[in-house]
Amino acid sequence: MKALLAQVRTELTLMARNGEQLLVSLFIPLGVLIFLSKVKVIDLGRDDRVAVVAPAVLALAVMSTAMVSLGIGTGFERHYGVLKRLGATPLGRPRWIAAKFLAVLAIECLQWIVLVGAALALGWSPSGGWALAVAAAMVGTAAFGGLGLSLAGSLPALVNLALCNGLYVVLVMTGDIVFRAGSLPGPIETIARLLPAAPLVDVISAALDTGHTAHAGSWPTLLVWAIVGPIVAATSFRWE
Amino acid sequence: MPIVEVENLDVRHGDVHAVNGVSFAAEAGAVTAVLGPNGAGKTSTIDCLEGYRAPSNGTVRVCGLDPVRDHAALTRRIGVMLQAGGLHSAIRPVEALRLFAAFYDRPRDPGELLELVGLTDRARAPWRTLSGGEQQRLSLALAIIGRPDVVFLDEPTSGVDVTGRQLIRDLIRELRNDGAGVVLTSHDLSEVEEVADHLVIIEAGRVIASGSVNELLASAADAVTFRADPGLDVASLAAAVDAPVAEVSPGAYRVDTAPSPRTVAAITSWLAERNLLIGDLSAGRERLESLFLRLVAEAEARPAGDPAQGSGRRGRRRGGRSAGAR
Structure with a gap:
């Protein structure tokens, strides 16, 4: 327990010291929330823009932390031999993985507190489906964390860096909020619904926005990603 | 009883036969140096001892444990210093030592260790700002924080200045005198001559000579x-x-x-x-x-396949332009 807590504390300290990671996990989602709520670049089809944007941004925060921050950070740790060095200590892999997971959850909590606070200040009045929203975030964490670690554990650090960021952009573009505005062609929407981003935005929106109904395929798709992602990560991860 | 035992170790990476029938032993309370040119198979051998790699053939025992099968138990008994890196670029020496101290049951005090390796002034400097020598000294401190029975040091003095070298040499002697087995690899032969008790010389995956330093030098x-x-x-x-x-x-x-x-x-x-x-x-x-x-x-x-290896004393070759200059 002492070893696990020490590792979690170290993970959080190092993340907090990394400006890029703070940017990705806090300021980008915050910027998106304020921008899309206040600036009418995309027609959301409704006047209460923040009600549409806030749940999507909460999903975005999960994606950026569980996939981008975790994936890029772990990729560099692998590159610099940090994982090899830890592998020779009694910490062990199960506790290392647990520490990563707990650190990601702690950051997500912080993100949600800041983002929900900001959204409320922007006039958001969410419906009360918080339990479902949190459950969706946990499943999403498993799905995106699995994706991030699959890339981090099998690719060179710089390729991983590029791919994590690239994938992030693709997932944001196909993350439901864009095509809810009717701007994605049909076949691309079908593909987007099979990727994990759109379903996560969809189920969190359904939980927190009474004006939104979840797509029938969203929960099953998300659950499949949440199972397959970690399995692929666990089997393909190379520690050196 | 030896604390490290290697018997007929084979390591193959695909088609490359990196280690080919290596055998040696290292004792507790002694410094054993594994020497050899780059690519001789030193690192592959040490990787097997640390449990990072499974032998393709042969057996390896450290503290009587199988480094791969009994890895969790082994990690409590060994300390490892990698050749380079191994820490997050933003971590500070004092944080790294406290973190590693939390992994072991009976750790040495982080503050005392900082003092011991001369990094008290640099306790809060991020890893990436440390000089090569400072990084090596911190790595050594991390390797010994858990009071290990066996310490593996990969090129412990590479990139270290003269005073740092002296400090690392003293620490290695102290570990040996306290009864730990120290296994190190090095290119710095004057270094090895000063601290090692026992030598294992590896070339092209085979042991070409081994014995105590005095024994080997007596054959010279x-x-x-x-x-x-x-x-x-x-x-x-x-x-x-x-x-x-x-x-x-x-x-x-x-x-x-x-x-x-x-x-x-x-x-x-x-x-x-x-x-x-x-x-x-x-x-x-x-x-x-x-x-x-x-x-x-x-x-x-020597022609390939000549089995001559592993003897403490070796006859010497006589004659004109003999030993192959490369």
Whole structure:
């Protein structure tokens, strides 16, 4: 327990010291929330823009932390031999993985507190489906964390860096909020619904926005990603 | 009873046979140095001992444990210092030591260790801002924080300045005197000669010599060595001094004979007749570095498949331009 807590504390300290990671996990989602709520670049089809944007941004925060921050950070740790060095200590892999997971959850909590606070200040009045929203975030964490670690554990650090960021952009573009505005062609929407981003935005929106109904395929798709992602990560991860 | 035992270890990476039937043992309370040119198989061997790699064949035991199967139990008994890196670029020495202290049941005090490796002033400097020597000293402190029974040090003094070297040497001796087994690899042979009790010399995946430092150096005979232009006619010089002469590496010559003033005079007059300059003339017992170069050169010159290996004392090769200069 002492070893696990020490590792979690170290993970959080190092993340907090990394400006890029703070940017990705806090300021980008915050910027998106304020921008899309206040600036009418995309027609959301409704006047209460923040009600549409806030749940999507909460999903975005999960994606950026569980996939981008975790994936890029772990990729560099692998590159610099940090994982090899830890592998020779009694910490062990199960506790290392647990520490990563707990650190990601702690950051997500912080993100949600800041983002929900900001959204409320922007006039958001969410419906009360918080339990479902949190459950969706946990499943999403498993799905995106699995994706991030699959890339981090099998690719060179710089390729991983590029791919994590690239994938992030693709997932944001196909993350439901864009095509809810009717701007994605049909076949691309079908593909987007099979990727994990759109379903996560969809189920969190359904939980927190009474004006939104979840797509029938969203929960099953998300659950499949949440199972397959970690399995692929666990089997393909190379520690050196 | 040895604390590290390696028997007929084979490691293959695909088609490459990196380690080919290596056997040796290391004792508790002793420093064992694994030496060899780059690519000789040192790192592959150490990786097996640390449990990072499973042997393709043969057995490896550390503290009586199988490093792969009993990895969790082994991690409590060993300390590992990698050749480079191994820490997050933003972590501070004091944080790294506190973190690692939390992994072990009976850790040494982080503050005391910082003092011991001379990093008290740099306790809060991020890893990436530490000099090469400071990074190595921190890595050593992390390797010993759990009071290990066996410490593996990969090139512990590479990139370390003179005072840092002295400090690391003292620490290694202290660990040995406290009863730990220390296994280190190094390119710095003068370093090894100072701290190691036992040597294992590996070349092309095989042990070409092993034994205590005294034993191996005892097999090193008297000689006169000097430097001059490369490519001298060693047969002619051998005739002039009446002793075997070899060019051990380009421009470095060894005359296998008792270092009498007469021999030295014969060498210098032979050079003077040819109007050649002489440098680094030394007469006396061969040191570890030249012994090592000779053993490696002999192993490379031997036809493949020659099983000669692992003896404490080795006969020496005589004759003209013998040991293959590369």
